[in-house]
Amino acid sequence: MRKSLLLSVLSLGFVTVSFAQTDSLMNMLNSGAPVKNEPVAATFKATRIIDGSSVENLGAGVLDFRISHRFGDLSQGSQNFFGLDNATTRIGLDYGITKWLMVGLGHSTFNKEDDGFLKIKLLKQKKTGMPITLSYAGSVSVQTTPAPTLPTGDTWLFSNRLYYTNQVLIARKFNDWLSLQLMPTIVHYNLVDSSKFSNNTVAIGIGGRIKVSKRIAITGEYYYRATNADMTYNGQKTYNALSLGIDIETGGHVFQLMFTNSQGLTDRTFIGQTTDSWGKGALHFGFNISRVFTVVKPREFRDTKATSW
Amino acid sequence: MKKLLLATCFLMAGSGTLFAQKYMTRTGKISFNATAVHSPEKIDAINNEVANILDAKTGDIVFQVLVKSFKFERELMQEHFNENYMESDKYPKAEFKGNVANVGEVNFSKDGTYNVKVSGKLTIHGVSNDVTVPGTITVKGNALSAKAKFSVVLKDYKIEVASMVADKLAKEATITLESDLTQK
Numbered sequence: 072m073r074k075s076l077l078l079s080v081l082s083l084g085f086v087t088v089s090f091a092q093t094d095s096l097m098n099m100l101n102s103g104a105p106v107k108n109e110p111v112a113a114t115f116k117a118t119r120i121i122d123g124s125s126v127e128n129l130g131a132g133v134l135d136f137r138i139s140h141r142f143g144d145l146s147q148g149s150q151n152f153f154g155l156d157n158a159t160t161r162i163g164l165d166y167g168i169t170k171w172l173m174v175g176l177g178h179s180t181f182n183k184e185d186d187g188f189l190k191i192k193l194l195k196q197k198k199t200g201m202p203i204t205l206s207y208a209g210s211v212s213v214q215t216t217p218a219p220t221l222p223t224g225d226t227w228l229f230s231n232r233l234y235y236t237n238q239v240l241i242a243r244k245f246n247d248w249l250s251l252q253l254m255p256t257i258v259h260y261n262l263v264d265s266s267k268f269s270n271n272t273v274a275i276g277i278g279g280r281i282k283v284s285k286r287i288a289i290t291g292e293y294y295y296r297a298t299n300a301d302m303t304y305n306g307q308k309t310y311n312a313l314s315l316g317i318d319i320e321t322g323g324h325v326f327q328l329m330f331t332n333s334q335g336l337t338d339r340t341f342i343g344q345t346t347d348s349w350g351k352g353a354l355h356f357g358f359n360i361s362r363v364f365t366v367v368k369p370r371e372f373r374d375t376k377a378t379s380w
Numbered sequence: 381m382k383k384l385l386l387a388t389c390f391l392m393a394g395s396g397t398l399f400a401q402k403y404m405t406r407t408g409k410i411s412f413n414a415t416a417v418h419s420p421e422k423i424d425a426i427n428n429e430v431a432n433i434l435d436a437k438t439g440d441i442v443f444q445v446l447v448k449s450f451k452f453e454r455e456l457m458q459e460h461f462n463e464n465y466m467e468s469d470k471y472p473k474a475e476f477k478g479n480v481a482n483v484g485e486v487n488f489s490k491d492g493t494y495n496v497k498v499s500g501k502l503t504i505h506g507v508s509n510d511v512t513v514p515g516t517i518t519v520k521g522n523a524l525s526a527k528a529k530f531s532v533v534l535k536d537y538k539i540e541v542a543s544m545v546a547d548k549l550a551k552e553a554t555i556t557l558e559s560d561l562t563q564k
Contacts, residue, residue, distance in 0.1 A: 093477035093500070096442040098403075100431045109448055113463055120479045130455030167455075247469070263416045286542070320460075321544050365454045366544070372453040 083298060110195035113253075114204055114244040117325045117361055118165060118173070118190075119280040121292045122333060123340045126204045126242040128192050129167030132367025137163040137177070141357035142155040144347055161336040166366075181335045186212035187336075196243060212337050221238035235259040238276075248282040256294070258339050264303045272343045275300040280318065288318040290327070293354045294342045304344040306336040312341040313349055327359040382529040401488075403524045408432045408559030410445060414534070419548040423457065425450040432559045434517075434524065439483030441498060441526075443476040443559075465539050471506040478502075478511075486517055493518045498528070515557075520539040524561040531555065 114245030118135065129135055143157025163177030169239035171192040188210035196204040200316035212234045218227035235258070242252035251339050254276030263270055278292040292314045302309055332348055334355050347353035407431030415423045429449045435443045447468040452458035462468040477502015480486070488496040499512040515528030531554045534541060541549050 093440050093442050093479070095439055096433045096435060097444065097475065099402075099404075099433055099479060100406075101440060104431060104444075107446065107448075112448075113459055130398070133455050200525050322460075322548065363456050368453050369451055369455075371428070371451045 082320075085214070106199050109230050111204070111244050113194070114242050114250045115280055115290075115319045116288055116320055117327060117359070119327070119359060120252065120280070121290055121316045121327065121359075122312065122331065122336065123276055123278065123292060123294070123301075123338060124188075124190055124206075124208045124240060125236065126206045126240045126252060127279070128171060128173045128190060128206070129165055129363070130365075131167050131169050132365060132369070133167045134364045134366045135165040135167075135175075136362045136364070137165060137359060137366060139336050139357070139359045141331065141355045143334070144353045144355060146352045148237050150328055159334050160350055175333055177337075179336045181340060182214040183216050184212050184214050184337055186210055186337045192239075197319060202243060204240075204242045204244075206242075208236075208238040208240055210236045210338050212236075213341055231262040233261045234337075235261075236338035236342070238338070241379070248273070249279070251277070251279040253277055254294075256338070256342060258342050260339065261345065264306065268302040269299045272302065273297045274342050276342075286320045290314075290316045290318055290329070292316075296343065299343065302343060307346040307347065309343060310345050310348040312345045325359075325361045327361075329357050329359075331357060393560045394530070394564075402564045403434045403436060403561035404432065404564045405419035405559055405561045408443070408557070408561075410555065412445075412450075412553045412555045414550045416546070416548050416550040420537075421548060422453070423549055425452045425461065427451070428501075430557070430559055432526070432561060433564075434480070434526065436483070436486075436488045439480035441476075441478055441480055441500070443557075445474050447472060447474055449451045464542075465506055471504075473506045476500055476502045476511075480517070484517070488519055488524075491520050502532070504532065505539050506539045509536050515559060522563040526557070526559045528553065528557045528559065 106250055115127045117125065118129060119125055139161040141159050159179065159181040161177050161179035162192065163175055165173055165175035167173045172189065174189045176187050188208060190206055190208040191203065192202060192206045194205040196202060213251060215230045221227055230283045236256065236260040238254050238256045240252060240254050242250060244250040256274045256276055258272045260270050274294045274296045276292065280288045280290045282288040294312045294366040296311055310332060312331065312333040314331035316327055316328050316334065319326040332354055334347065335341045348357070382443040396454050407428060409426065409428050410430045411424060411426045413424040427445050427450045429446065431444045433443070447466045448462060450458070450461065452461060478498050481497045481499055486496065495513055497512060498515055498518050499510070501508045502511045513528050513530040515526060531552045533552050534549065541551065
């Protein structure tokens with residue numbers, strides 16, 4: 072009796088095993104599955120929050136054609152069609168060399184400035200573990216307006232035209248809709264208005280975005296100058312740059328629309344040489360348009376003949 | 381007691397052969413194409429990390445993929461796919477649980493290609509639908525190759541197509557699956 076009881080218990084066990092349902096097959100798949108702790112994607116929609124860099128990099132082999140536009144001062148009134156007559160533009164090409172390294176070149180009408188930058192992603196925020204994304208961004212710019220007329224014997228050095236910016240970008244995507252970024256920054260101006268100003272400006276930027284729908288986000292960016300805040304630019308008082316904007320994403324484009332008190336589009340201009348202020352209503356409407364092209368296809372697509380751009 | 385021992389041995393042997401009838405892979409390939417007819421750009425992606433088990437005895441078959449493992453030619457498209465369409469942070473996996481209806485017609489000990497009909501539950505974007513898909517199983521020694529091609533209607537899985545991409549993104553995606561399984 073005992074034997075048969077044991078047997079039936081055993082065979083019951085066997086029956087359970089043989090009823091291997093799809094669920095247990097799924098469990099088998101899950102149990103041995105490699106655990107993937109992927110980096111958090113899309114902290115920001117674009118490689119710029121508004122004026123300054125975000126921690127986003129272009130993918131490897133991706134080329135980004137960017138047009139940025141800042142209209143003139145709104146407070147100029149109807150005389151200048153509320154600023155539309157008096158715009159600055161930057162045209163730029165950015166390229167992702169690897170997943171973590173991107174470079175870019177641009178030309179801006181403000182001071183006829185040429186600029187080049189690189190951005191390196193050093194840490195990536197992960198779902199578990201690493202809480203932040205950290206990048207370094209560095210840029211150099213050359214102002215190419217004609218040299219001023221100087222007394223005979225004096226020479227206008229090329230170095231007078233150069234500016235350097237070094238930034239650390241620290242960002243965290245808190246959830247689906249909220250991302251924040253801190254940007255400790257040093258801008259070096261080779262030439263300043265007067266010897267009483269330092270050539271270095273230390274600033275701390277704070278930026279963020281709030282996603283309001285799948286394709287629309289509200290953005291903000293503020294650069295607070297910790298040192299050298301009294302520096303003038305061409306004799307004019309300067310202000311900290313504050314920009315508020317909206318990101319709209321459509322297929323291959325990202326449109327960024329914004330109001331900002333800075334008309335300059337390069338790091339050195341908006342951080343230390345913004346001469347308009349929100350307080351006086353001297354705002355600029357502007358937009359960034361980005362169009363990306365895949366130049367080098369990902370490995371999986373190399374053998375296909377698709378030419379889709 | 382001896383009898384019991386024998387019986388246990390027999391049962392263990394029995395369950396042993398049962399397990400041996402499972403075929404498995406973690407490197408199956410799945411791709412989809414959701415390009416609209418007149419679209420200027422191709423909307424397709426590949427995933428080479430399909431996990432798949434087939435129980436040859438019962439015909440039970442399951443597939444599972446991580447949505448984030450789909451690779452697109454365009455990085456931005458991949459981001460949009462994950463963020464806006466599949467919401468892969470919320471629904472990280474897509475899976476299929478089903479049964480090969482005519483598994484009896486497949487002779488797993490004889491090389492050859494067999495037509496099969498698989499029905500079950502396909503779950504994408506957190507939405508499950510019953511589907512029946514025709515496919516083939518090719519037996520070659522101890523290995524199998526399962527192939528299927530079918531299409532899914534995006535709306536059935538609550539995947540919204542924004543009006544601004546309606547000229548590029550088709551309402552239906554063609555899915556091609558190729559999974560090489562080995563005996564486990």
